[in-house]
Amino acid sequence: MGRNENIIGKKPPEMESGPVDLRRESLLDRIQSSSAQLILAQAPAGYGKSSLLRQLAAAEVESGGAVGWITPVSQDGDLSRFVQMFIATCERLIEDTGGKLRRTTRDIPALIAAINGPALLLLDEYDQFAHGQADALLGQIIAQLPPGKRIAVATRTMPDLASARLKLAGQAIVLGSIDLRFDLGESYQFLSERCRLGLEEVRELHGRIDGWPAALQFINLSLASHKQGAAKALRSGMTQEVVDYLAQEVFLLQSPETREALLGICLADRLCSELVNHKLGGTDGRALLDRLSDGGLFLDPVDGDRHWFRFHPLFGDFLRSQLQQESSPDALTQRHVRIADWFAAKDMREVAISHYLAAGRQESAAACLEEVAEQLVREERLGLLVSLLEQLDQHVLFGSTKLLDAAVIAYGFRRQFAKAHRLLNHCETALAESDGDTVAAAELEVRRCFVLAAEDRVVEMGERARDAEKWLGDDQGFSKGVAFNAYAFWLGAQSQFPEAHELLLRARPLHEKARNYFGRSYANAIHASLKISQGLLGEAIDDLRRALRELDVEGPGGIMAGGVVAAPLGEALYERNEIDEAERVITDYLPLIQQQSIVDPLCSGVVTLARIARLKGKPEYAHELFEYLIDSGHKYGLSRLVDCGRAELVREAVLQGDISTAERRFGALAAEARLPTEGQLIYSSGELEVQRITYVRLLVHKGAHAEARAVIQSEIRTATAKHRVRRLIRLKTLLAISLEMDGQLAHARRVMMEAVALAAPARMHRIFLDEGPAAIRMLNHLANENLTHDPDWAVDDVARYVKLLVKAAEGGTTEDSAIPDSADMEDSLLSRPHENLTPREIDILHFLARGHSNKDLADRLAVSQNTVKFHLRNVFAKLEVGNRMQAVQAARHFKLIE
Helix, strand or coil: CCCHHHHHCCCCHHHCCCCCCCCCHHHHHHHHCCCCCEEEEECCCCCCHHHHHHHHHHHHHHCCCEEEEECCCCCCCCHHHHHHHHHHHHHHHHHHCCCCCCCCCCCHHHHHHHCCCCEEEEECCHHHCCHHHHHHHHHHHHHCCCCCEEEEEEECCCCCCCHHHHHHCCCEEEECHHHHCCCHHHHHHHHHHHHCCCHHHHHHHHHHHCCCHHHHHHHHHHHCCCCCHHHHHHCCCCCHHHHHHHHHHHHHHCCHHHHHHHHHHCCCCCECHHHHHHHHCCCCHHHHHHHHHHCCCCEEECCCCCCCEEECHHHHHHHHHHHHHHCCHHHHHHHHHHHHHHHHHCCCHHHHHHHHHHCCCHHHHHHHHHHHHHHHHHCCCHHHHHHHHCCCCHHHHHCCHHHHHHHHHHHHHCCCHHHHHHHHHHHHHHHHHCCCCHHHHHHHHHHHHHHHHHHCCHHHHHHHHHHHHCCCCHHHHHHHHHHHHHHHHHHHHCCCHHHHHHHHHHHHHHHHHHCCHHHHHHHHHHHHHHHHHCCCHHHHHHHHHHHHHHHHHHCCCCCCHHHHHHHHHHHHHHHCCCHHHHHHHHHHHHHHHHHCCCHHHHHHHHHHHHHHHHHCCCHHHHHHHHHHHHHHHHHHCCHHHHHHHHHHHHHHHHHCCCHHHHHHHHCCCCHHHCCCCCCCCCCCCCCCCCCCHHHHHHHHHCCCHHHHHHHHHHHHHHHHHCCCHHHHHHHHHHHHHHHHHCCCHHHHHHHHHHHHHHHHHHCCCHHHHCCCHHHHHHHHHHHHHHHCCCCCCCCCHHHHHHHHHHHHHCCCCCCHHHCCCHHHHHHHHHCCCCCCCCHHHHHHHHHHHCCCCHHHHHHHHCCCHHHHHHHHHHHHHHHCCCCHHHHHHHHHHCCCCC
8 A cells, every 4th residue: 555645745626726625605694684593404415515514614613613523433313422522512612612510411402502702513413313312302402592501403304393393483493405405606606616517508507406515526626537428328317327437536536646545544434634544554644634625525624622533425436346355254353354454443342342343353353242231221321222233133131240230131121021031031042041140040030120110010020139138248349239228119119118128228339339320220210200209208308319410520421320310300390389390300301201211210211201281281282192192012022112192092081071082092091000009019100190099089070979989999998008199199189179070078178188298398289280170179269268267276387388389270389488487487486375275185196196996095105996086076175277287287386295
């Protein structure tokens, strides 16, 4: 191969005319004169999209703005990688512009806002990314762009960014192939300056190629040789054969040294000077890249620093085809291996693997993949991992335990369940044949738990995790932490809360040591969801906010673990009626929530967002989200997703008073929606709706009150026994509504008061407000009759809470600042009379607070149950309450008990 100095020393005549890019004055003026913050250039290859981006970047720099490039390579298709690249670019621009950011964050809009001054972010080859999820995330980023910040996107396919709506709103400029092609004036300027063609010759060529910029460049280089073949070929139109012909013409125009260099460097997706030197054996790689780029040989920089370059796809494909024709298979193999070795030495193993595979070096590719598989799993770049694994021969994959483990996790979370189980079964057979030890068997069971969790096979997952964790020690921290998560989830669904919480506390340090971000986030999400079920809403919100902050600081950008935490956090904030923050949290993480396949966070996040959409007058979007759940459930065989979406549609029809539609929709729900929850697993995503609540509400609103109350009373006993406070509040609310509709007003208000008293400490709001006018009407009764006119309850915390609910129902604030100062409350409480209670009656209040029955009280006080009832009547009279729960609340009110 000739040395680089031989190439650099010669400059063909066709390159004397200077840079090839024709400045697109009209397009640039159109963009610069607009206030649009999104510039979207969508057209097939060869329409100058990247050239336009480079010109936009130059104009931005000239005007004093900052520029950041985000250009993927073939290994960058995963959403997580897209987020990582976006974050890295923003962080660099913040540093370059002297911007300030209070803390490390994965909040991309916050990062963009922290860039000091105007900025332009350029996304070239955007179609390389995973489309649907990347589109959703990019759409959110665009919607939150601050003034002075713009995003320019170049793509071959049209992304789903609501570009038409943005265009109509003046927020976007959308440029298609018609906009990007050269007009006759530009074609004349381009060709006449370079090939000295007359207007009529240019007009004929322009008409033939319809202003296709890449074809004009081919023609420019081909006609410079004074051959007429190109012009003759154009008479048949711009077909692929013509493109290949023109590329051949351009290639043959070059000197032998240049042709040799082009073929020598064309195999790699991306080129830099060091790689060129490695491949060509010289030291002037940078000069060669600049010369080829400036000379118009379809080699373009892909970043602002001109460090990495790539061939235009049309010309690159031609060069690789030409190289294949001119080289023996052994020579091509050696070229790929040489490139792979260079990338591997530079710790760019993902690129190296592709070249090892192209060279047929399966073992080298597998060894390289083993080194990065754990990182790809940790960063959740599962799309890349799967694509590389599927290029390995089966015997190579089966020969690596590390790759098999990674493949099972990747297939499981990408919902390719059959492939995951095939690998698991192979591993199980191999383990049995080799008499593997119990630790290896336990670790295999944990890998199976990943897939079972994704399939929502909770009982089997929990049982296997329970059995496996006993055999795992500190050396298997990753697997043991995962087993604790799976076992705890199963226990939580059985309402064994203390045991589940204990396992999750043990799991956290194991996840931290193993740097298992998803495992740690999932443990935090389970822990908080169980607290929410127990009515500990404030604790759950604090825990989830802290978990999300920790993940932002420590975890790699783009991982879907953030979605696992954000979904229950958004649900908890929604329950507090903090609607805007709940919407922001879920919307920010929605692509990541949708990307992962665990049912509970997916259901809670999507349902919460849909309910917010309805509150904000967007019923179409709510239905779109419900349909997404149903479609996804059918697609992946996840029945709880289907039931969750359908139950929400039933709920909607009931609350709108359309009982016939509600009954028709309810008929599509699984039979479990009618069955008692006693003996069933109860899931956090279904306990307030799917699991019999939908059925109860339908019975109440259709007037079947006797049947409804029988079901509710049974469910209240179950919820009480299982300490599911949040579910208990919902059930009591529905019971109160049924009683009120049935004319039993006094009983209805007592039951509603019990529900309110349970919800008051956690400041739950939506659990009442979402039941619509029937619940709000009862809250108004409590505020106007039971509380306001009773001096003993006028300053009570529950009374204030009811007033907050009423205010929220009217559209007012529900912030805790609306609650009187705690010191004022204490002074007011201590001034209330309660001296008439005897020591025995105060003892009884202590026992009531602990939940003892009349029989328990009789045994403890050594009296008959009739005597207990007598004491209770006295206590109720002195405290002016009507039942045991109100008595406990009043006793706490007056500081008589803790």
